[in-house]
Amino acid sequence: MTDRTTLADVAAAAGVSVSTASLAFSGAGPISAATKERVLAAATELGYAGPSALGRSLRSGRSGIVGVVIGDQLRRSFRDPVSVRVLDGLAGSLGPRGLGVLLVPATGDEDDENDPLVATAPLDAAVLLFGARRSSPILGALQHRGIPVVLGEGPTGLGLPVVGVADRQGTRLLAEHLRDLGHERIAVVTLPLGGARRCAPVDPTRLAEIDCPPAEHRLDGLRDAGIEPVAVVEAAASLVEAGTDAGRVLLDVADPPTAVMTQSDLLAAGVIIAARELGLRVPEDVSVAGFDGLDLPWLAPDVLTSVSQPFAAKGQAVAEMVTAILAGEQPADVELPVELRLGTTTGPPPAA
Amino acid sequence: MTDRTTLADVAAAAGVSVSTASLAFSGAGPISAATKERVLAAATELGYAGPSALGRSLRSGRSGIVGVVIGDQLRRSFRDPVSVRVLDGLAGSLGPRGLGVLLVPATGDEDDENDPLVATAPLDAAVLLFGARRSSPILGALQHRGIPVVLGEGPTGLGLPVVGVADRQGTRLLAEHLRDLGHERIAVVTLPLGGARRCAPVDPTRLAEIDCPPAEHRLDGLRDAGIEPVAVVEAAASLVEAGTDAGRVLLDVADPPTAVMTQSDLLAAGVIIAARELGLRVPEDVSVAGFDGLDLPWLAPDVLTSVSQPFAAKGQAVAEMVTAILAGEQPADVELPVELRLGTTTGPPPAA
DNA sequence: CACCTTTGTCGAATCGATTCGAGGTTGCGA
DNA sequence: TCGCAACCTCGAATCGATTCGACAAAGGTG
Structure with missing residues (x-):
């Protein structure tokens, strides 16, 4: 050539x-x-x-590329349908605006700071989707380069615009639903709370360390409903397997809870599997509810009770923020509404 | 600022x-x-x-960005764990080489040709992952721009390097396994064969229209094993729901097949759900096998019999091809090995 | 008929960095 | 002491396109 x-x-x-x-x-x-x-x-x-885009970019100072860092580990987050669907909405909204999405794999190590992509890719802006910790090497590197950053779920107060959902209110609605059904012994499975990943009961020490806004807000929502969980277990990841692990911990005891609220649908599915393994019927013996509102056709004929969040709208909101920032505006945080969606996995507690 | x-x-x-x-x-x-x-x-x-990357790019003529088009519709393919895992492997291999992955959403319309991203993004190379039809507007646009293209699954003979897996051999192994178990009435659920998407029995006319290399090779593998399926149904997509639809078509008949081979694990899961709905036990009443080797924890305690393909290796192979092309070489096609993995969803046919 | 406006082209500077050849210094050996 | 080599540093061209001001030709008006 x-x-x-x-x-x-x-x-x-x-x-x-x-x-x-x-x-x-x-x-x-x-x-x-x-x-x-x-x-x-x-x-x-x-x-x-x-x-050529190169010449044009140089002149205009714009590359038309938005970097997206998903969670603290790309491969893990890729397996999370929630991330994927938000990313889909984001790419779909950014595309028509002439902006492309560049995947930025993050290992979660300190080493990320020197990641060739983070360090040199021609980014107009960057989006941290989920898992943005209060201080992350990537975030630092990005800001050092002067690249504007938008957070999809993440801590407020960093001076960065954040798109989130009504975690707190959603959880409260769900908790009230369970309370109204008559549940008094409710257990919770949380998302990874930050730091080392493990499946373990959450004690006050750990509670104080939480560095995962959605998990925190969802726990707050529970308290809003006036519910004090009988047990809280932290999952190692938002995956079915992790939910099963957590479910075993919660349900394989002498006096199991009558309901389990999980902070994600995948975790809920895992808990349901654990329940079945233990010979417990859902919802007759134990009610299970999730959070996200994912389509889980393989749960059929069951339908998970969950709080559904608008994935596509979330991606779109992030896209709009990015656009606004590139236009020189300073967008305000956005909190998207959620919706309680009742399924077949919750019901009255066993008569005991 | x-x-x-x-x-x-x-x-x-x-x-x-x-x-x-x-x-x-x-x-x-x-x-x-x-x-x-x-x-x-x-x-x-x-x-x-x-x-700044911009200045450097201009000078070197390289942007360090590889465009990835997944399937003919980004949002659909995003929901397919197979695509996602290959993409993960790809991004993971490209990253350390200083190359980034730019997501290119494709609608599948003719309009794609004028997609701002396809038309103007500063791409060093592009990868079409799955669903590359023999002629696609995107492919045309890319080639017109002089951007080298690599295919992840797709037709050979376009003069483009292709990474595929041993579809044919894998299917043959699986078919032989079923034959050895004693199955004689075997049905097949195929991936979408190209063109309009629908769930429908496949007749010879349709067979002649196939524009989906993996589906075609897998059917060939069946023939290699000397098996003539009693029924072939095309699924509308590689999704659990589509598998359930196809399963109903195949199993809700007077004389159902004793085994169903599907061309993807998600489809297999759907068929299993359909079987359960119909009161059929797996594998006692009907054996079900898939293709891909996905982890399906929610199928627990069942483990799907399947042909597992190396996702990460596939992404890596594509990455290597891209690197080779950028280095001026002309890489040869790659066919990755597959492995028959026996689970609990296949067994001897019912005594009848 | 002269002048002014409009319209269409062009030249040159610019974006931010890389790269090559030229030139200046220093140091060492003869 | 002179000359040459090695080693740095610098100036200038270059990558591919955009953009602004200048300028010329065409058209309109008084």
């Missing part, structure tokens, strides 16, 4: 100056129809596919 | 020329330790975060 043809080549072939040729493509500025035609014809002739 | 500081600013502050300052960062060329130190110090002082 020869060198790529450039605007200059086209201009020469059309017998016009480079600046005129540029006008023919960008359309910004006065140009006669005839000339434009001639330039375009020459371009076709030479197989020129339009101005 | 003031204008971003540039290399020139740093050079001025350090009292050296721009070229020398550049040397201090790139390290390519002789430079005294003292000078380098001074430049770096000045950079820190000014909060300069290293050379």
